[in-house]
Amino acid sequence: MSAAMTRVEREAFLAGVHVGVISIGRSDRAPLTVPVWYDYTPGGEVYFITGSTQRKTQALREAGRFSLCAQSEAYPYGYVTVEGLVSAMEASDVERDVRPLARHYLGVEAGDQYVIDCGGIVVGWSDVVVRMRPQYWSAFDFGKGA
Numbered sequence: 001m002s003a004a005m006t007r008v009e010r011e012a013f014l015a016g017v018h019v020g021v022i023s024i025g026r027s028d029r030a031p032l033t034v035p036v037w038y039d040y041t042p043g044g045e046v047y048f049i050t051g052s053t054q055r056k057t058q059a060l061r062e063a064g065r066f067s068l069c070a071q072s073e074a075y076p077y078g079y080v081t082v083e084g085l086v087s088a089m090e091a092s093d094v095e096r097d098v099r100p101l102a103r104h105y106l107g108v109e110a111g112d113q114y115v116i117d118c119g120g121i122v123v124g125w126s127d128v129v130v131r132m133r134p135q136y137w138s139a140f141d142f143g144k145g146a
Contacts, residue, residue, distance in 0.1 A: 003140045005080070010139035011042035014080045017105060018070035020048065024059040032059045038068060039104050045131045046082060049092050049101060053124040060086055060130060068132075076143020082134035092129040094120040 005013065020038040023031040034056055038048040046068055050057050060066060064086055071079035092098060098120055103111030121127050 003142050003144050005078070005139035005141050008042075009141065010080050010137055011040075013078060013139065013141075014040045014046070014070055014082065014134075015042055016070075018072070020046075020068045020070050022048070022056070022066050022068050024056060024066045025063045026059055027062075032056055036068075037101055037105050038070075039101050045087060045133045046084075047097065047101075047129055047131045049097055049126050049129050051122070051125040052128050057089075057128055057130075060089065066130075066132065076141065078139075078141040078143065080137065080139040082132075082137055084132045084135040086130060087133050088131040089128055092121055092127055097129045098126065 019035050021033060021035050022038075023033045025031050032055060036048040036050070038046055040046045048068075065084060066086065067081060067083040069079060069081045071077070094115060099111065099115050102114040105111070106114055118126070
């Protein structure tokens, strides 16, 4: 049996709660690779929040594209990697972007408390939302057939 995921399986996996790792190509060094909180709705865009003064933001502006890998760290292992062009880089909004992302990772109560504790948007740290519609996918579930 193949370990490849179907479209439905890979989209459901990507929509789950995983720390994502993004990679951004750079002309002068190896790709910049950093962990991020991200969110994805099947059929939609991946998004994450970063700061306007962060290295990854400058690298994204220059490259115009990135890849994101989400994985399960417990057996049975699986992963989904997506790649695509940056579709938007805009000011983040607490209610549209920050609160839903915090709730995705921490649940409603803890997510709301996180937003209160961090003051919502911190200029230079969490003031930019980056969006990408996945163009290329790679997805495997090594538990299939195990």
